[in-house]
Amino acid sequence: MVEKDSNQVQFSIRSLMDVVRARRRGLEIALTMGFPHAEATKVAVVISELGRNIERYVGEGTITLTTHVGADKHIEIVVEDHGPGIADVDRVLAGGYSTSKGLGLGISGSRRLMDEFEIQSVVGEGTTIKAIKWLR
Amino acid sequence: MEIMETTTIIQKLESLLLVSVPRDLTDNDVLQLRRQVLRDIRRHNSRWVLLDFSLVDICDSFFGRFIHTTAQMAELMGAEVIISGLQDAVVETMVELGMTLPNIHAVLDLDDALALSRESQQASQAAGGQDPGEPLNPALAELGQADGESVDGDANSTFADLTKE
Numbered sequence: 338m339v340e341k342d343s344n345q346v347q348f349s350i351r352s353l354m355d356v357v358r359a360r361r362r363g364l365e366i367a368l369t370m371g372f373p374h375a376e377a378t379k380v381a382v383v384i385s386e387l388g389r390n391i392e393r394y395v396g397e398g399t400i401t402l403t404t405h406v407g408a409d410k411h412i413e414i415v416v417e418d419h420g421p422g423i424a425d426v427d428r429v430l431a432g433g434y435s436t437s438k439g440l441g442l443g444i445s446g447s448r449r450l451m452d453e454f455e456i457q458s459v460v461g462e463g464t465t466i467k468a469i470k471w472l473r
Numbered sequence: 474m475e476i477m478e479t480t481t482i483i484q485k486l487e488s489l490l491l492v493s494v495p496r497d498l499t500d501n502d503v504l505q506l507r508r509q510v511l512r513d514i515r516r517h518n519s520r521w522v523l524l525d526f527s528l529v530d531i532c533d534s535f536f537g538r539f540i541h542t543t544a545q546m547a548e549l550m551g552a553e554v555i556i557s558g559l560q561d562a563v564v565e566t567m568v569e570l571g572m573t574l575p576n577i578h579a580v581l582d583l584d585d586a587l588a589l590s591r592e593s594q595q596a597s598q599a600a601g602g603q604d605p606g607e608p609l610n611p612a613l614a615e616l617g618q619a620d621g622e623s624v625d626g627d628a629n630s631t632f633a634d635l636t637k638e
Binding site (some may be wrong): 447 | 501518532561562563
């Protein structure tokens with residue numbers, strides 16, 4: 338008997354309603370996994386921030402949530418788009434950008450809320466962000 | 474099944490405008506809510522706006538910005554914004570995300586909000602109603618409550634004495 342220890346759900350993001358749906362589902366999933374309320378809320382807010390970025394700057398993309406319930410329980414958020422890409426990733430991570438009317442918290446703030454955070458971006462091709470929160 | 478809760482309830486209580494912020498708001502809903510709040514401040518001559526977040530369990534940076542800009546706009550209309558009901562998980566997330574809300578009063582619940590608005594009203598009456606919109610600190614409000622009109626007179630005479638010397 339092999340027990341399935343990971344589950345995946347993908348959201349396509351085209352509108353803010355999609356973002357609202359994805360973050361609510363993310364909150365439910367994290368709570369079901371056993372994350373404390375504050376940690377589950379952080380997962381939901383990261384989905385919201387990164388989902389908003391897609392909606393605002395790219396128009397279309399996906400958010401994939403993968404839950405690992407085996408030995409090292411964690412939730413992984415992968416946000417992918419084929420938009421313009423990010424020219425200066427370091428600056429975005431440092432929170433120095435204020436390109437939009439936002440407070441510039443989107444990506445740098447999301448990084449603070451997660452345990453692992455990684456951006457791969459190629460200008461003209463798109464961006465993939467991978468973020469992990471461990472259930473300790 | 475999905476439940477989208479976007480209905481806003483705005484009620485008037487004394488000088489307070491009570492706004493129960495719905496759980497799942499899109500950006501358009503948020504902008505509409507802000508306009509509705511500003512309209513109702515005018516309509517009820519409200520001195521205080523209480524934004525109650527008891528229903529909100531996900532507060533991202535856009536939401537934080539909404540609170541901040543609503544407070545700025547309300548201030549231009551002579552009203553102050555109080556927020557209440559922020560859940561502990563929401564607060565922890567907001568602060569770690571890096572959100573700050575300067576110049577915003579936060580209270581635990583409706584009772585505290587009501588006490589704050591009443592204190593300020595009493596203090597402004599004690600001060601001769603010269604600055605009715607401005608909330609004073611609780612210590613000043615208590616002083617006004619205890620001594621009534623005389624506080625104003627004493628303060629003035631002390632000031633007058635000082636200027637003579």
